Amino acid sequence: MGRTSTARERLIDATGELMQSRGYSNLGVAEICAKAEVKKGSFYHFFESKQALTVEAVNAYWNAERSCWTTELAATGPALDRLKRLLDTMAQLQRRMKETSGTVDGCFLGNLALELATQEPAVQTRLEEIFDEQIALVAATLNDAADEGTVPRERATAATARAVVAHLEGLVMFAKLKNDPTVLNDLWPHTLLLLGAAG
Amino acid sequence: MGRTSTARERLIDATGELMQSRGYSNLGVAEICAKAEVKKGSFYHFFESKQALTVEAVNAYWNAERSCWTTELAATGPALDRLKRLLDTMAQLQRRMKETSGTVDGCFLGNLALELATQEPAVQTRLEEIFDEQIALVAATLNDAADEGTVPRERATAATARAVVAHLEGLVMFAKLKNDPTVLNDLWPHTLLLLGAAG
Numbered sequence: 001m002g003r004t005s006t007a008r009e010r011l012i013d014a015t016g017e018l019m020q021s022r023g024y025s026n027l028g029v030a031e032i033c034a035k036a037e038v039k040k041g042s043f044y045h046f047f048e049s050k051q052a053l054t055v056e057a058v059n060a061y062w063n064a065e066r067s068c069w070t071t072e073l074a075a076t077g078p079a080l081d082r083l084k085r086l087l088d089t090m091a092q093l094q095r096r097m098k099e100t101s102g103t104v105d106g107c108f109l110g111n112l113a114l115e116l117a118t119q120e121p122a123v124q125t126r127l128e129e130i131f132d133e134q135i136a137l138v139a140a141t142l143n144d145a146a147d148e149g150t151v152p153r154e155r156a157t158a159a160t161a162r163a164v165v166a167h168l169e170g171l172v173m174f175a176k177l178k179n180d181p182t183v184l185n186d187l188w189p190h191t192l193l194l195l196g197a198a199g
Numbered sequence: 200m201g202r203t204s205t206a207r208e209r210l211i212d213a214t215g216e217l218m219q220s221r222g223y224s225n226l227g228v229a230e231i232c233a234k235a236e237v238k239k240g241s242f243y244h245f246f247e248s249k250q251a252l253t254v255e256a257v258n259a260y261w262n263a264e265r266s267c268w269t270t271e272l273a274a275t276g277p278a279l280d281r282l283k284r285l286l287d288t289m290a291q292l293q294r295r296m297k298e299t300s301g302t303v304d305g306c307f308l309g310n311l312a313l314e315l316a317t318q319e320p321a322v323q324t325r326l327e328e329i330f331d332e333q334i335a336l337v338a339a340t341l342n343d344a345a346d347e348g349t350v351p352r353e354r355a356t357a358a359t360a361r362a363v364v365a366h367l368e369g370l371v372m373f374a375k376l377k378n379d380p381t382v383l384n385d386l387w388p389h390t391l392l393l394l395g396a397a398g
Binding site: 021022023024025026103106110111113114115116118119124127128131155159160162163165166167168169170171173174176177178179183186190193194195196198 | 220221222223224225302305309310312313314315317318323326327330354358359361362364365366367368369370372373375376377378382385389392393394395397
């Protein structure tokens with residue numbers, strides 16, 4: 001069974017890696033199998049469809065990223081500092097991609113959200129849940145900030161948290177389109193404005 | 200020649216219509232030709248590639264949308280009212296899509312930006328130019344608002360205009376993902392916060 005689960009993991013890893021830069025429709029099962037060094041014939045032993053595999057790749061991506069979100073947001077220190085560290089880490093991810101591969105590939109989750117939406121409902125549903133979780137994590141931090149008096153109480157809402165994540169996703173889109181992570185240098189000052197917390 | 204130019208137009212229209220909901224990679228030339236009622240054999244008489252056709256579909260989309268942007272932003276009245284009308288119109292577009300087709304298809308330009316990026320450089324370059332034009336149009340309006348004293352002068356910048364368009368694209372992403380245009384109800388109050396103009 002050890003070998004079986006390794007092949008499954010390799011398929012998930014290969015999908016995450018290839019799909020981040022190539023998208024969903026442009027990537028075939030044969031290519032995923034080749035990268036994962038898994039025989040194409042055994043693919044359907046592990047996953048019933050490319051869509052099912054993609055949901056697992058999305059889960060793997062978010063499991064890794066979520067630990068970064070919760071670590072940064074649950075650290076000690078003022079709430080706004082924690083939020084800033086999270087957004088700095090998100091910007092840093094894009095910078096590192098550019099340094100290592102030459103390309104700003106953007107956010108795997110946002111890329112899939114705009115490529116697919118209603119076409120692949122299982123992927124769409126999982127993406128929706130993940131973005132809701134991101135928004136809830138930010139909203140909880142805004143609530144802490146309101147308790148600390150650094151954000152007006154009326155800004156500590158799910159709607160404002162959604163605006164913060166939307167603005168992040170939009171700027172990551174421009175960083176990807178321009179293949180230039182410096183677009184994200186403005187992320188924090190404009191987030192402070194959204195929070196009504198700018199000095 | 201009349202008939203020739205009609206077939207070309209039909210190919211561009213069919214691409215815009217199909218690609219908005221289906222994306223780029225998931226759409227083949229054969230399907231575009233069928234929708235446009237153009238023989239597949241004559242496709243390459245009009246366009247050298249699907250990429251070249253897509254650039255023309257993007258141009259057609261933006262030509263129509265730009266006239267909406269310039270009409271709203273160049274109207275008479277206070278600058279912030281004009282910006283609000285533009286953003287209301289963008290939200291209205293998504294609402295109308297949902298009413299007519301049942302699906303919030305999002306922004307054709309944003310969808311392509313996140314699906315493709317570096318894979319199809321001619322499309323990417325054109326998208327980059329269009330978003331730069333959008334940002335410049337918003338920046339000019341913010342400058343008018345600063346002249347009128349409704350937006351602080353330090354917010355009348357290209358960086359703030361980019362944040363406004365990024366926030367719009369991010370919220371449209373969530374509206375598409377949730378297939379729910381009411382996500383865009385918060386667009387204006389959060390835009391005012393980005394501008395440091397909230398009451």
